[in-house]
Amino acid sequence: xxxxxxxxxxxxxxxxxxxxxxxxxxxxxxxxxxxxxxxxxxxxxxxxxxxxxxxxxxxxxxxxxxxxxxxxxxxxxxxxxxxxxxxxxxxxxxxxxxxxxxxxxxxxxxxxxxxxxxxxxxxxxxxxxxxxxxxxxxxxxxxxxxxxxxxxxxxxxxxxxxxxxxxxxxxxxxxxxxxxxxxxxxxxxxxxxxxxxxxxxxxxxxxxxxxxxxxxxxxxxxxxxxxxxxxxxxxxx
Amino acid sequence: xxxxxxxxxxxxxxxxxxxxxxxxxxxxxxxxxxxxxxxxxxxxxxxxxxxxxxxxxxxxxxxxxxxxxxxxxxxxxxxxxxxxxxxxxxxxxxxxxxxxxxxxxxxxxxxxxxxxxxxxxxxxxxxxxxxxxxxxxxxxxxxxxxxxxxxxxxxxxxxxxxxxxxxxxxxxxxxxxxxxxxxxxxxxxxxxxxxxxxxxxxxxxxxxxxxxxxxxxxxxxxxxxxxxxxxxxxxxxxxxxxxxxxxxxxxxxxxxxxxxxxxxxxxxxxxxxxxxxxxxxxxxxxxxxxxxxxxxxxxxxxxxxxxxxxxxxxxxxxxxxxxxxxxxxxxxxxxxxxxxxxxxxxxxxxxxxxxxxxxxxxxxxxxxxxxxxxxxxxxxxxxxxxxxxxxxxxxxxxxxxxxxxxxx
Numbered sequence: 063x064x065x066x067x068x069x070x071x072x073x074x075x076x077x078x079x080x081x082x083x084x085x086x087x088x089x090x091x092x093x094x095x096x097x098x099x100x101x102x103x104x105x106x107x108x109x110x111x112x113x114x115x116x117x118x119x120x121x122x123x124x125x126x127x128x129x130x131x132x133x134x135x136x137x138x139x140x141x142x143x144x145x146x147x148x149x150x151x152x153x154x155x156x157x158x159x160x161x162x163x164x165x166x167x168x169x170x171x172x173x174x175x176x177x178x179x180x181x182x183x184x185x186x187x188x189x190x191x192x193x194x195x196x197x198x199x200x201x202x203x204x205x206x207x208x209x210x211x212x213x214x215x216x217x218x219x220x221x222x223x224x225x226x227x228x229x230x231x232x233x234x235x236x237x238x239x240x241x242x243x244x245x246x247x248x249x250x251x252x253x254x255x256x257x258x259x260x261x262x263x264x265x266x267x268x269x270x271x272x273x274x275x276x277x278x279x280x281x282x283x284x285x286x287x288x289x290x291x292x293x294x295x296x297x298x299x
Numbered sequence: 300x301x302x303x304x305x306x307x308x309x310x311x312x313x314x315x316x317x318x319x320x321x322x323x324x325x326x327x328x329x330x331x332x333x334x335x336x337x338x339x340x341x342x343x344x345x346x347x348x349x350x351x352x353x354x355x356x357x358x359x360x361x362x363x364x365x366x367x368x369x370x371x372x373x374x375x376x377x378x379x380x381x382x383x384x385x386x387x388x389x390x391x392x393x394x395x396x397x398x399x400x401x402x403x404x405x406x407x408x409x410x411x412x413x414x415x416x417x418x419x420x421x422x423x424x425x426x427x428x429x430x431x432x433x434x435x436x437x438x439x440x441x442x443x444x445x446x447x448x449x450x451x452x453x454x455x456x457x458x459x460x461x462x463x464x465x466x467x468x469x470x471x472x473x474x475x476x477x478x479x480x481x482x483x484x485x486x487x488x489x490x491x492x493x494x495x496x497x498x499x500x501x502x503x504x505x506x507x508x509x510x511x512x513x514x515x516x517x518x519x520x521x522x523x524x525x526x527x528x529x530x531x532x533x534x535x536x537x538x539x540x541x542x543x544x545x546x547x548x549x550x551x552x553x554x555x556x557x558x559x560x561x562x563x564x565x566x567x568x569x570x571x572x573x574x575x576x577x578x579x580x581x582x583x584x585x586x587x588x589x590x591x592x593x594x595x596x597x598x599x600x601x602x603x604x605x606x607x608x609x610x611x612x613x614x615x616x617x618x619x620x621x622x623x624x625x626x627x628x629x630x631x632x633x634x635x636x637x638x639x640x641x642x643x644x645x646x647x648x649x650x651x652x653x654x655x656x657x658x659x660x661x662x663x664x665x666x667x668x669x670x671x672x673x674x675x676x677x678x679x680x681x682x683x684x685x686x687x688x689x690x691x692x693x694x695x696x697x698x699x700x701x702x703x704x705x706x707x
Contacts, residue, residue, distance in 0.1 A: 095676040120622065121700050160617045160704060164315045174621040176308045185304065221621065235430020 066074045067130075068228055068260050069118060074127035074137075076113050076283075079247040080121060087113040088124070089283040095229075095262065098223045100255045100262040100270035105280035112233070114280065115264045119152050119231045120144045132228055149177055153222025157234035161206040167217045170203040192220040196250055212243035219250055229260045236270055248273050301703050307626065312631045313638035317608060324639050327603040330596020331643030331683055332650065341585040343670045346576050347655070347664045352574055354484030356567050362531050363567070364541060364634045365407075366548070368524040370563035372573040382559040384552070385524030388512075390562075391668025392550045394527060400540035401529040408515040408525050412509060413479040414470040419502025424465060425507040426482060427687070428515030429528075433593040436528035444476045455513035460491035464505035473572045482630050483506065483516065498663065593679060596643065597687040604636050604691035615695050616703025625696035632695050637681060644680025647675050 076088040087110045096239050105111045116122040117129060119137060123144070129137040136147055153174075154160075161170045171189040180188070193202055196216040206214050215235060233250060236244030254272055255261050257295055263274055271277050272291070279287040317324050335382050350451045365371075391406040398404070408428035414421045427433075431449045434440060447458050459482065466475050486509060496504035512518055540578050541564055548562055608615070617630060622630075651667050659666045 116701050119620075121704075142626070143622045145619060145622050148620060154620050156704070160613070160620070162614055162617060164319070169311075173618065176304055177622045177624070177627060178619070179302075179304055180305055182307070225622075 066097060066229075067094045068095070068097045068132060069258050070097075070130040071118075072128045072130075074129065075123045076110070076117065076122070087283055088117075089199070090127070091283075091285060093278065093285065095260065097260055098255075098258055098263050099276060100105065100252075100263075100274045101281060102265060102277045104266060104268070104271050104277055106266065108282075109280040110283040111206070111280050113283075114232055115226050115231060115262075116224045119154060119227075120147045126165035142144055142236075145177075149174055150225060151228040153225065153227040153230040154216060155215070155222050155230065155232040155235045157237035159206070159211075159218045159238070161214055161217055161221075163206055166203045166205055166211065167220075169200060170206070170217055171220045171224050173202075175219060178225060188224055192224040193217070195223065196220045210221065211239050215243075215247050216250065219254075223254070223259075227242075230254065231262050231264075233264045233299075234266075235263070236265075236267075244270070262263055305630070309630050309634040310638075313327065314557070314637040316635045317638055320607075323603065327595065327599050328639050328643030328646070329590065330592055330599050331640050332596075332647040333642050334552040334592035334596055334683075335647025335680050336651035336654065337382050337585055337589040337592060338679060339587075339648050339672055339676045340655050341653035342675065343652055343666055343668060344658060345582060346669065346672070348578070348662075350667060351664050354490035356571050356574075360438055360530065362534050362537055363530050364537070364544070365497075365565040366527040366544065367563055367565060368396075370492070371565045371569050385522060385526060386461070386562060388518060389552055390490055390548060391527050393547055393570070394544055396573050397547050398529070398540070398544055400531055400536045400543050402525065402532040403432040404529040405429045405431075405436050406512050406525050406527050407433070408512050408523075409516055410515075410523075412483045412508075414465065416478065416486075418442045419469050421465060423506075424482075426515075427507060427509045428512035428518060429509060430512060433509065433528070434529075436530045439496075439662060440494050441491035442494040443474075444489070446491055450512060452511040452513055455632070457514055458485045458490045458495055458511065459487040460509045460665055461489055462493045462505040463495050463506040465508055467490050472494060485516070487514075496525065498595070506522050516537050533576050537616075561617065589679075593683050596640075600684060601691060602634055604632060604688055605694070607635065608632060608691045608695040611695075612698065612703050612706040615698050616700050616706065618706060619698070619700035628696040628698075629692040631686060632692035633688040636691070637684040640680045640684025640687070641677065644677050647680065648676040651676065657691065 071091050071093040074088050074091040075086070078085040079086055086095055091110075091114060103111045103114060113122070117124050120131070120139075121144075123139065124137050127137065131147065131151060136144070138281070139147070148154075161175070165173075168186065168189050172185050175185040175188060176298050190199070190202065193199055196219050197215050198213060198220065201209060201213060206217070209217065218286040219230075219235075230251075235251070236247055239247060248270065251261055251263070254269075261274070263271065265271050275291050277291070278285060300305070364384060368386050369380055373380065388406060391404075393402070394404065410426050411423045412426040414424045431447055434446055440458055442463075444460070446460065447456065451458055459480070461469075461475060461480075469480065470474070470478065474493060478489045479486055480489060481487070493507070493509070498504060508698060529540065529544065531537050544558065545564060549560065552561065554561065596658045618628065618631075652666070652672075656666055
């Protein structure tokens with residue numbers, strides 16, 4: 063089980079300095095996530111789940127501790143090295159979608175490939191494929207303001223997928239959607255997991271977290287509890 | 300290929316920015332537009348004038364010197380110059396007798412006269428009195444008929460050679476050769492027509508008539524100063540000739556060694572030198588104005604680029620999140636800044652070239668827009684765009700992706 067973890071966090075601390083006060087956002091997180099896992103991170107606001115998400119997404123580096131992504135220590139890399147890792151290893155899905163407003167769905171999905179330097183024709187091919195996977199094959203040339211919230215989030219998922227990342231990080235992916243659309247988005251994530259993708263979900267809603275197979279509860283920058291779930295989620299009381 | 304994929308994205312980024320803020324971009328680039336237009340304007344103008352002037356000065360001939368009372372380019376005390384004795388036929392005769400270097404020489408009497416032919420009258424025609432060697436000293440030819448001969452000069456035959464304008468005004472389509480005209484009331488026979496000369500600094504060179512100086516009224520006791528043109532065959536003889544005529548003239552005028560020359564020996568290169576100084580000065584002034592304008596324009600671009608970075612903070616966050624490096628973010632904004640300034644550059648080149656047509660058409664000069672001129676305009680615009688884009692781009696590149704993504 064522990065021979066090839068995709069993420070290994072060893073005693074991760076994160077301290078922010080806000081003016082004169084120091085905020086201890088993470089106080090020693092040790093955690094392993096295996097390839098193909100479907101993990102939810104839960105916790106009240108201020109519990110450090112966003113900070114943990116940022117560190118796992120290589121948007122930030124820990125103050126102390128070591129982070130191994132795919133076996134490589136990424137805890138003290140510089141800005142550009144982190145950018146390249148985000149590009150190749152991580153797919154983000156945000157609560158607010160974070161699409162480029164003036165770009166078409168296709169162009170938004172192409173974006174990671176552009177920075178990767180993939181030439182035009184291959185790039186468009188991959189982006190089309192990703193959009194078809196999320197069921198937006200017929201909306202490729204629409205701009206975000208011409209799409210519904212659910213469709214926008216699906217574009218964002220296609221963008222997260224397009225570079226075949228090691229992990230997909232979804233930060234409150236249904237937070238801005240009504241429950242029915244949210245459920246559709248979760249179905250897509252479930253489906254992606256079924257295809258072998260590693261998915262990490264950050265949420266504060268229990269019924270969303272129940273889609274995952276492991277729930278990590280954070281409180282005050284520490285792991286409070288890890289709940290492993292059986293495969294048959296629906297049978298739980 | 301890899302490089303190209305990103306370049307297209309940089310261009311798209313800049314294009315989006317321009318499209319989204321057309322008026323803002325235009326106003327921002329106005330400074331660049333004015334600066335580039337000023338540079339292009341003066342370049343186009345000076346090049347056109349240069350070509351023209353160098354052609355005109357070439358006609359004066361580099362192997363000819365012109366002895367006259369005033370130097371062509373007056374730098375000293377004008378009143379001292381005014382009190383100089385005039386150059387007269389006396390000096391010409393002395394030079395004719397003693398000078399050995401000149402191959403050709405002629406006195407040049409000048410005056411504005413009235414010419415009549417039958418019922419037609421032409422006021423203010425430039426009349427030149429000279430000898431038969433004028434064709435050599437002044438590089439001029441007849442287009443029709445012939446020049447007067449040395450013996451016609453010696454015997455003071457009343458013959459004349461008219462310019463193209465005089466011919467058209469007085470004779471129209473009629474053949475003027477052999478016709479009789481009156482110059483200030485005295486009868487002359489037309490024996491030739493000058494080739495077309497065009498205008499020289501707005502002065503119509505075709506509105507002239509040339510007569511033997513011996514028929515120039517009162518030439519022997521004329522108090523008005525004349526010019527003596529002397530030409531050598533071999534350019535190496537030019538400096539010895541100048542020394543020689545200077546010696547002869549000082550002797551004729553009985554100048555003591557302590558007195559300075561009270562005559563001028565003029566040469567074509569004096570004019571070209573003077574002209575170069577003149578254009579050099581105006582060039583400098585315009586370059587200074589253009590530089591100020593470009594600097595102000597550059598500050599404007601930097602300012603608006605800082606606004607653009609703030610406006611696109613969230614977009615920068617998205618791009619960084621999906622893997623754009625600092626350098627790539629920098630390129631995005633430098634491309635945008637270059638695009639804004641190049642719009643100004645392109646418009647500036649057009650405005651500059653068009654604006655130069657106004658004085659050029661007024662001076663009847665042909666405009667020569669060269670590739671070099673256009674490139675200079677683009678170069679300045681691009682340089683300003685690049686430099687003023689650097690700091691905003693650097694600022695954008697250093698944004699923290701987490702903060703940028705959270706930016707509202």
